[in-house]
Amino acid sequence: MKCKSLRLIQVRSFQDYKVEPSPGLTLFTGPNGSGKTNLIEALSYASTGKSFRTGSDGEIIGLGEEEGTILVDFEAGKTVQTIKIKLTRSQGKKIFLNDTAIRKKELLGLFRTVLFTPDELQLIKGAPQLRRRFLDMEISQVSPRYYEEFLRCTRAVQQRNSALKNAQLTGRKPDLDIWDMQIAASASYLVRKRLETIDQMNRMVPAMEERLTGNKESLSIRYIQQGSDSPRYDMEWFLEQLSRRREEDARFCHTSLGPHRDDLRFLLNGLDISAYGSQGQQRTAILSMKLSEMEFIRKETGEYPVLLLDDIGSELDRSRRAALLSFLTEQDIQTLVTGTEKMFEGEGKVVALG
Numbered sequence: 001m002k003c004k005s006l007r008l009i010q011v012r013s014f015q016d017y018k019v020e021p022s023p024g025l026t027l028f029t030g031p032n033g034s035g036k037t038n039l040i041e042a043l044s045y046a047s048t049g050k051s052f053r054t055g056s057d058g059e060i061i062g063l064g065e066e067e068g069t070i071l072v073d074f075e076a077g078k079t080v081q082t083i084k085i086k087l088t089r090s091q092g093k094k095i096f097l098n099d100t101a102i103r104k105k106e107l108l109g110l111f112r113t114v115l116f117t118p119d120e121l122q123l124i125k126g127a128p129q130l131r132r133r134f135l136d137m138e139i140s141q142v143s144p145r146y147y148e149e150f151l152r153c154t155r156a157v158q159q160r161n162s163a164l165k166n167a168q169l170t171g172r173k174p175d176l177d178i179w180d181m182q183i184a185a186s187a188s189y190l191v192r193k194r195l196e197t198i199d200q201m202n203r204m205v206p207a208m209e210e211r212l213t214g215n216k217e218s219l220s221i222r223y224i225q226q227g228s229d230s231p232r233y234d235m236e237w238f239l240e241q242l243s244r245r246r247e248e249d250a251r252f253c254h255t256s257l258g259p260h261r262d263d264l265r266f267l268l269n270g271l272d273i274s275a276y277g278s279q280g281q282q283r284t285a286i287l288s289m290k291l292s293e294m295e296f297i298r299k300e301t302g303e304y305p306v307l308l309l310d311d312i313g314s315e316l317d318r319s320r321r322a323a324l325l326s327f328l329t330e331q332d333i334q335t336l337v338t339g340t341e342k343m344f345e346g347e348g349k350v351v352a353l354g
């Protein structure tokens, strides 16, 4: 997967800007506020249909403008295609693939990227929802069915919660059977896919960790399931658990079991890295996971995704940057980075902003 060009029209600080990244390493340099992160954000947006910096599309449209457009030409296999995202203040966003309108759920998996930013440390320290998102996005990029089931499950949980709230307001018994069935069916698929993915990641992560640090600390990912010490994904189990929790769920008007309540733990030599790992160990662990995510996507799709690295100069020391660079060049991975020219020892194409 290669990004051939990125064009921004009335997006963030850019009036009309086009860049053609190198198929290898491209470094965006420039003073603070020159728009380096804006470029990474736009590429990630074209990949996922979402910004990693804001939940409000209005913030992305140039100040004072009514609309903004992100255009990405990318090569997948041997075909070059164009994603166009038109953001408007009054009518939301429209997404096009080669000028044909598509839905957001059809966007995922077209232009595949893996993102690494300083905020990524939150993956270890932050709320469970960030870890679930990491896993969900990773799998959704290679499996449209997964994303469909994910949306179905999310809707069913919302409907079940609404039914619980209504019941509390009206004093009537809620009819939860239909929602429990839907949640159990989707959950069974989602959790099975999550476990399979973690299993694959666990086979790759230690090698990445060793490559980056030269040591043999063993990093692994564990799935933490609400309601069971050893993860289950059979539908009957979900049905039985949801049914058993009805009374308690009715009290709090929420659904206390399902993929939306599960979490991940990252273990370094068997210990929870969020509690026992140093900052440096945590940063390296995240990078190892991101590189394993790259490998996972390559195994599933036959191509490496594009790697987006925002401001990692502050994150990785010199030896880790060198190890990262050797991996990226060896594997022919297209990488777009923000930072200073020195960051990768003068390697790659430099695009100066500001």
Ligand SMILES: Nc1ncnc2c1ncn2[C@@H]1O[C@H](COP(=O)(O)OP(=O)(O)OP(=O)(O)O)[C@@H](O)[C@H]1O
Pocket (backbone or CB within 6 Å): 011, 012, 013, 014, 030, 031, 032, 033, 034, 035, 036, 037, 038, 039, 058, 059, 060, 061, 062, 063, 311, 338
């Ligand atoms: N909607 C918008 N319209 C116009 N300009 C915007 C908009 N949103 C952000 N900006 C401008 O974009 C700039 C920030 O760009 P960005 O975050 O990409 O900088 P950067 O080069 O990554 O900086 P740093 O090196 O400090 O991380 C700021 O000058 C900000 O005012």
